[in-house]
Amino acid sequence: MADKSPVTNDLSKLLEKIKDVRIAMLTTQDTDGSLRSRPMYTQTPDGTNALVFLTDKDSAKVYEVKKDSHVNLSYGQPDDNVYVSVSGRANAYRDQAEIDQLWSEPLRAWFAKGKDDPNIMILKVEIEKGEYWDTPSGLLSRAVAYAKAVVTGERATSDDVNEHAKVDVK
Template sequence: MSEKSPVTHDLTQLFEKIKEVRMAMLTTTDEHGSLHSRPMATIKPGEDQALYFLTDSESAKVYEIKKDSQVNLSYSDPSSNVYASVSGKANAYRDEAKIAELWSEPMRGWFPKGKDDPHITILKVNIEKAEYWDSPSSLLVQAYAYVRAVVTGERSKDDDVNQHAQVQPK
C-alpha cells in the first residue's frame, strides 16, 4: 500500500463517492464523554460544501452537538466498496426557508406534520477533513490485484486498484 495517500482540497470527488450512500453514521459525544453513533439520512451536500440533515429539535444529538460540535460521519456501501469518513463541526438550527429547500415527502415518516413541523431542525456539518476509499468490486480487478501480488511478491498498491484520498477543504 502507498505510504501516503493523496491530499486534495476539492470536495467534489468525496461528494461524488457518497451521493448514492443514503445513510451515514453520525457520531457525537454524549454527556458522559462517550461516543454516541446513530444512522442519519444525508439529504445533499450544500453549495457551501457542507452536509445537511433534518432532525428533531428534541433529539439527543441536538443536545450533544450544542455541548460539543465536533462530529464524525461514516459512510459505507459494501456492495460498491465505497467508504468515507468525514470530520467536522456541526450546527443545529431552524431556518424555515432552508427546511423547505431540503424537504422531500418521504421525510413525513419522521415528521408527520410535514415541512411545517415545529420540531424540524437543520443539522449542518461543516467539513474540516475527510477521507474516502473506493475499491472496485469487479472480480476481474480483484483478480488482477491478486495475480500481480503473486507474480511480483509485493502487495498491491492503493493506486493499482483503489482510489484513496484525504480531503482537507480550504
C-alpha cells in the same frame, strides 16, 4: 508505518462518492464522553462544504452538538465497495425557508405535522476533513494483487486498484 495516502483540498470527489448514499452514521460525543452513533438521512449534497440533515429539536444529538460541535459521518456503499468518513463541525438551527426547500414527503414519517412542524431543526455539518476508499471489486482487487505477485514477485499495494485519498478542506 507511514500513511502515504494522497491528500487533496478538492472536496468534489468526496461529495461525488456519497451523492447516492442516503444514510450516514452520525457520531457525536455523549454527556459522559463516550461516542454515540445513529443513522441520519442525508439531504442531497449541494456542492458546498457542508452536509445537511433534518432532525428533531428535542433529540440528544442537538444537545450533544451544542456541547461539542465535533462530529463524524460515516458512509458505506458495500455493493459498490465505496466507504467515506467525514469529520467536521455541526450546528443545529431552525430556518423555515431552508426547511421548505429541503422538505420531501417521505420525511413525514419522522415529522407527522409536515414541513411546518415546529420541532424540525436543520443539522448542518461543515466539512473539515474527509477520507474515501473506492475499490472497483473485491474479486478484481484480488486478481490484480495475484497477477502482480506472480509477475513481479512483489505484493500489490492498495493503490494498484483502489482509489483512496484524504481531503483537507482547511
